[in-house]
Amino acid sequence: MENVSEDEGYHQHQPNRLGEMAYHNMKERLIRGAFSPGDKLTIRAVSEMLDVSTTPARDAINRLVIDGALIYSGPKTVIVPHLRLSDLQEITQMRLALEGLAAALSVKAASEATIDELEQLQAKIDAALDEKRYFDTLWHNKEFHFAIYRLSGMPYLLQVIETLWLRVGASFNGLYPEFSETRYGARNHRNAIEALVEKDADAARAAIESDIRDGFRQMKKMSADRDQRNLSRR
Amino acid sequence: MENVSEDEGYHQHQPNRLGEMAYHNMKERLIRGAFSPGDKLTIRAVSEMLDVSTTPARDAINRLVIDGALIYSGPKTVIVPHLRLSDLQEITQMRLALEGLAAALSVKAASEATIDELEQLQAKIDAALDEKRYFDTLWHNKEFHFAIYRLSGMPYLLQVIETLWLRVGASFNGLYPEFSETRYGARNHRNAIEALVEKDADAARAAIESDIRDGFRQMKKMSADRDQRNLSRR
DNA sequence: TTCACATTTTTGTTGCAACAAAAAAACACG
């Protein structure tokens, strides 16, 4: 337990470790909708799926459970959780607080280059929407948001926000790629870019908050629709 | 990968697992100041310390790294991080957003019983302060805050807030138990209780935010003092 | 001393097997 000097800038996890790889791989699959809520995940199944031994597979599952992307449904059973309305509400409240903060802080660091980047991202979103490539829409939308949040210069804040997106994405993206169809976000994104140009922290926060709220309404509606369908299917 | 029904209310980790025990044990030691920033922690050392095999010890360390309570200083070296000013600022910003939210939400659920509980907690804080039992002060202060936040009914929010406290506590509590000496929090706590009585969400948020800001100033000052001492000691 | 290099020791990762406990399947009975 010696005292060791702190090597600046070496805080992150090593991406070359097998367990880390397994975690990111599973995370990606979760976001892409490879699993449905209720699916059971076992160490040995993940181990075979990714062709690694049980130890990295176990590491990945454990970490996903910590994130809340997987939950225990029994002492030896982890499943993809079915997001309840109360969960969605909690996540939305936290997103409003945290992403609002990140957006407000981002204006300080906004440069012309970042504005350009955001406009290109928005163009990609629009194009994907026109061509009904909904997965791409979702992906570019995430890039747009995090391009802004990254300007805040707060790495841990980003990590927590990313986890919140993971939890929502795992339950919604796979089921509803057409989620983004309504283009609810276009106006909000324009406002966000404008706020960065003007370096107006309050406006940036307002634009992002509005985007989150619109998304929440959309998801709540889809959730209700699905419950309705599930009910009538029986 | 079968679809399994979701057993309501079985989401938490099992507390009887060895790895979970190791995690909580190490977390407690970290908060109590058993280690100093820069201390190196190895799997085998933790394994012996807690008298378990390497697997649960590894689990505990991994999770603490995810929390940010430990960091890698090299590919095979995890240490207790030395909290830099920028870290403290980031954590404080997140605390303001998240604990402010929790406080604002708490007023809905505030009852006479919870008011009583808070007043008893505050009495304990005052008593511990009078008798210079600084560890107890810190402990009861944490209980006071989380008694409020728990009223929000948002479990994941609580978990994230707790992690933020862990990161700060690990770097400060052990070194500065006399931190609380200035009684900076008493007025803020009174205001918070008052806000709960009145069910005034904005006032509750303001009281907690003020408490966090006062604490931040105090910590910043202590941090500067320490750096000063370290400098002149060489 | 200080720095570079070589050697030794320590360390995390990975894979695996044993075991108890949980989940699933099979069964029996109404």
Next chain:
DNA sequence: CGTGTTTTTTTGTTGCAACAAAAATGTGAA
């Protein structure tokens, strides 16, 4: 057909050893 009950299978946890890589230590020259 459902519904408890028993049997079988599956599963997570734990401990451990091998290995490569990193850290610590030692060495020697300037």
